[in-house]
Amino acid sequence: MYFINVILPIPLQKLFTYKITEAESEFLKKGMRVAVEFGKSKIYTALVFSIHKEAPVGYEAKDIYQILDEKPLVNEIQLQHWEWIAKYYMCSLGEVFRSALPSAFLLESETTILLNTSFKNEDTLSEDEFLIFEALQFQSQLSVNQIMEILGKKTVFPIIKDLIEKEVIVVKEHIYEQYKPKLVKYIQFTQKWNDSEKLSELLEMLSRAKKQREIILAYFQLKATKNEIKVIELQEDFGASSAGLKSLVDKGILEYYYIQTDRIHFDGKSQEIKKLTTSQTTAFKAIKSNFKTKQTVLLKGITSSGKTEIYVKLIKELLQNKKQVLYLLPEIALTTQLIERLQFYFGEYLSVFHSKYSMNERVEVWNNVLEKKQKAQLILGARSSLFLPYSNLGLIIVDEEHEPSFKQFDPAPRYHARDAAIVLANKHNAKVLLGSATPSIETFYNATQGKYGLVELNERFGKVLLPEIFLVDIKEKHRKKRMKGHFSDDLILQIEDALKNREQVILFQNRRGFAPIVECETCGESPQCPNCDVSLTYHSLKNELRCHYCGYKQAMPHNCFACGSEKLNTKGFGTEQVEQELQQLFENANIGRMDLDTTRGKYGYQKILGKFKNHEIDILVGTQMLSKGLDFENVSLVGVMNADAMLNFPDFRAHERSYQLMVQVAGRAGRAKKRGKVIIQTFNPYHQILQQVSTHSFEEMYKEQLNERWQYKYPPYYRIIKVIVKHKNYTTLDEGAQWLGKSFNNIFKENALGPAIPSISKIRNLYIQQFIIKIPPKQSITKTKDAILKVKNTFQAIRNFRPIKFIIDVDNY
Ligand code: ADP
Ligand code: ZN
Ligand code: ZN
Numbered sequence: 001m002y003f004i005n006v007i008l009p010i011p012l013q014k015l016f017t018y019k020i021t022e023a024e025s026e027f028l029k030k031g032m033r034v035a036v037e038f039g040k041s042k043i044y045t046a047l048v049f050s051i052h053k054e055a056p057v058g059y060e061a062k063d064i065y066q067i068l069d070e071k072p073l074v075n076e077i078q079l080q081h082w083e084w085i086a087k088y089y090m091c092s093l094g095e096v097f098r099s100a101l102p103s104a105f106l107l108e109s110e111t112t113i114l115l116n117t118s119f120k121n122e123d124t125l126s127e128d129e130f131l132i133f134e135a136l137q138f139q140s141q142l143s144v145n146q147i148m149e150i151l152g153k154k155t156v157f158p159i160i161k162d163l164i165e166k167e168v169i170v171v172k173e174h175i176y177e178q179y180k181p182k183l184v185k186y187i188q189f190t191q192k193w194n195d196s197e198k199l200s201e202l203l204e205m206l207s208r209a210k211k212q213r214e215i216i217l218a219y220f221q222l223k224a225t226k227n228e229i230k231v232i233e234l235q236e237d238f239g240a241s242s243a244g245l246k247s248l249v250d251k252g253i254l255e256y257y258y259i260q261t262d263r264i265h266f267d268g269k270s271q272e273i274k275k276l277t278t279s280q281t282t283a284f285k286a287i288k289s290n291f292k293t294k295q296t297v298l299l300k301g302i303t304s305s306g307k308t309e310i311y312v313k314l315i316k317e318l319l320q321n322k323k324q325v326l327y328l329l330p331e332i333a334l335t336t337q338l339i340e341r342l343q344f345y346f347g348e349y350l351s352v353f354h355s356k357y358s359m360n361e362r363v364e365v366w367n368n369v370l371e372k373k374q375k376a377q378l379i380l381g382a383r384s385s386l387f388l389p390y391s392n393l394g395l396i397i398v399d400e401e402h403e404p405s406f407k408q409f410d411p412a413p414r415y416h417a418r419d420a421a422i423v424l425a426n427k428h429n430a431k432v433l434l435g436s437a438t439p440s441i442e443t444f445y446n447a448t449q450g451k452y453g454l455v456e457l458n459e460r461f462g463k464v465l466l467p468e469i470f471l472v473d474i475k476e477k478h479r480k481k482r483m484k485g486h487f488s489d490d491l492i493l494q495i496e497d498a499l500k501n502r503e504q505v506i507l508f509q510n511r512r513g514f515a516p517i518v519e520c521e522t523c524g525e526s527p528q529c530p531n532c533d534v535s536l537t538y539h540s541l542k543n544e545l546r547c548h549y550c551g552y553k554q555a556m557p558h559n560c561f562a563c564g565s566e567k568l569n570t571k572g573f574g575t576e577q578v579e580q581e582l583q584q585l586f587e588n589a590n591i592g593r594m595d596l597d598t599t600r601g602k603y604g605y606q607k608i609l610g611k612f613k614n615h616e617i618d619i620l621v622g623t624q625m626l627s628k629g630l631d632f633e634n635v636s637l638v639g640v641m642n643a644d645a646m647l648n649f650p651d652f653r654a655h656e657r658s659y660q661l662m663v664q665v666a667g668r669a670g671r672a673k674k675r676g677k678v679i680i681q682t683f684n685p686y687h688q689i690l691q692q693v694s695t696h697s698f699e700e701m702y703k704e705q706l707n708e709r710w711q712y713k714y715p716p717y718y719r720i721i722k723v724i725v726k727h728k729n730y731t732t733l734d735e736g737a738q739w740l741g742k743s744f745n746n747i748f749k750e751n752a753l754g755p756a757i758p759s760i761s762k763i764r765n766l767y768i769q770q771f772i773i774k775i776p777p778k779q780s781i782t783k784t785k786d787a788i789l790k791v792k793n794t795f796q797a798i799r800n801f802r803p804i805k806f807i808i809d810v811d812n813y
Contacts, residue, residue: 290453303667323394
């Protein structure tokens with residue numbers, strides 16, 4: 001008797017045992033996928049974890065349905081890394097498995113399949129494949145269960161896999177927005193003519209079609225320097241006519257094909273890497289010598305100091321040594337600007353991986369990494385690219401390491417990509433370079449403690465000075481009547497100045513929408529979301545109220561729902577209102593806005609940035625999206641509309657985050673030519689953080705924050721584990737929370753806080769309460785976690801409490 005233990009993509013802690021034949025036991029390897037039945041006739045994709053001969057105790061092992069891989073899809077190092085993540089972040093291996101693999105690899109009986117409408121070649125399909133294709137002509141979607149019925153068998157995963165690879169179908173994804181990238185039209189010879197020896201024959205044949213001959217010759221001219229020829233190049237650079245092209249295609253000589261614009265495609269035009277400046281070279285050498293003794297090094301380099309160029313030089317060395325490199329960035333910083341920059345240097349080595357890419361593309365990158373293809377030797381990606389099947393990592397770069405979005409909040413695993421990257425690098429014996437102009441307190445602490453190496457770069461490229469930062473007291477300005485709407489006279493003056501010089505301006509307002517809150521002037525009530533405990537936000541464009549947590553919307557009411565008064569007032573202000581006020585103040589300026597609302601469309605983000613780059617926009621208003629990785633040389637002024645909201649945010653990191661955000665936004669000013677200016681409007685110009693921002697005093701900020709962290713028992717001294725419980729019935733939840741509060745208190749005494757009702761106490765109809773458990777420096781982390789898990793198990797054994805959702809979030813910074 002032979003058995004396998006498998007990981008199932010579900011939140012249960014243990015592995016599950018299935019029966020296999022002797023032949024299967026010889027074929028199967030750890031890391032291969034199998035289809036198995038679990039629960040009441042549900043079929044899942046599971047991952048083989050071990051192969052053995054011990055029958056499970058207490059239940060009869062079922063047979064597997066099918067083996068899905070010919071060789072492992074996941075390697076040993078990955079599995080070890082997953083185990084670390086599961087243990088450290090207190091979730092199941094199955095949850096890590098589920099989030100690590102592109103969903104196309106994780107078919108299950110409930111998966112929904114859609115037709116890929118651009119597929120035409122039905123002759124290439126096998127009989128089974130055709131049946132599915134046909135069924136999808138009549139039904140817009142099918143579940144895998146239905147496909148099993150149609151084909152009359154349970155072993156359908158490989159057929160679906162083939163259909164996905166042939167791009168006949170796609171798997172419907174819930175987590176990700178469907179993303180349809182733009183296609184560019186290319187042209188090439190058909191198979192028949194794709195042979196240079198046939199060229200003279202071809203030209204002979206076209207001797208009387210002069211235009212067509214010219215197109216063929218132009219094609220060859222382009223082909224000398226490029227692998228891929230865009231139709232537009234033939235048309236624009238060589239005057240190829242559409243009619244001429246059409247005839248060549250109709251004759252079966254040339255054919256069109258399409259490539260996604262953002263799919264990395266190397267066209268042979270690589271660029272030499274830049275020569276580092278003296279101070280960059282010093283930093284580069286310091287990083288390398290630090291790597292001799294430290295696995296992780298922090299590069300603290302001010303904005304526009306050329307950190308990226310230093311990464312590039314390091315990457316080049318590693319690629320030459322045949323090592324894999326992962327360049328990790330927060331999702332919002334993954335801009336086309338950076339992709340293009342790296343593409344120029346490393347086109348033939350570079351693949352990009354992030355959640356907005358199509359499923360097929362994610363599968364393709366996975367396979368390329370697995371097969372150690374050159375094209376995937378350098379991966380540029382957001383946090384999920386940590387899970388790719390690397391076998392030979394030499395370096396992980398974590399750029400903008402301070403970014404909060406490296407932490408995954410939902411669903412499990414709630415991991416921090418920077419910290420998980422350091423663990424992954426360790427398993428590969430690889431190095432980690434953390435980069436930031438404003439390192440997180442934890443990282444800087446680790447660097448000053450000697451745990452990480454520290455390298456500083458305090459000179460901007462071209463020796464441009466850091467921007468000059470002015471704090472404008474808007475309380476004073478209001479008193480002196482020097483405000484127009486939300487603009488102080490100083491800010492208006494500076495904008496006028498910049499516009500006069502044909503320079504560009506960025507205005508930062510950390511809120512989207514028009515005016516977040518509507519308030520009744522008569523009774524003071526403001527409309528609330530029916531599902532969540534938050535006020536609705538006003539969006540003037542559609543004249544509606546929306547909830548930013550659950551997506552609820554309703555038309556803007558005419559009367560107060562509480563007292564009937566018509567005096568509904570908008571309070572606070574968002575990006576949309578800033579944009580409108582600007583339009584009135586600067587009638588002749590072109591104004592653009594960048595926030596979640598304007599960038600939601602397919603190309604919103606790229607389009608706005610493109611326009612800004614081409615100077616079709618003079619003033620760009622936006623949320624924190626603007627703070628990351630953008631390099632525009634013509635921006636001379638940055639304005640922060642209101643610094644107070646972020647400073648007052650109820651979170652122990654609010655001050656650190658405000659500092660980082662303002663320094664990063666300020667860093668967009670004056671990058672290339674002359675010194676930039678930054679205006680920060682505030683009601684509280686003497687706030688210590690604003691003073692530190694205005695004088696670029698990172699270390700002072702750091703020391704002060706560190707003091708506070710120690711005093712109030714926060715990281716980096718104490719670790720934090722947050723426990724969150726949710727339920728639709730308030731009373732049930734409250735009883736459970738009280739019970740938990742007592743248990744935690746018994747064990748952790750004053751280091752257990754809660755139950756507390758968070759500032760947003762209800763989301764999507766679930767009430768929420770939370771606990772914070774602080775782990776003092778000398779207390780065992782493992783024991784603390786074990787104790788929490790024990791409490792959880794007891795809690796869930798209590799019948800009334802079982803339906804309460806129990807979420808553990810480790811290192812919730
Ligand atoms: P950071 O990542 O530190 O913000 P970047 O690497 O984006 O800085 O550099 C800022 C700008 O200066 C970029 O446009 C970059 O191309 C340019 N630059 C930096 N270093 C060099 C160099 N050694 N030679 C030429 N240009 C450089
Ligand atoms: Zn009212
Ligand atoms: Zn809501």
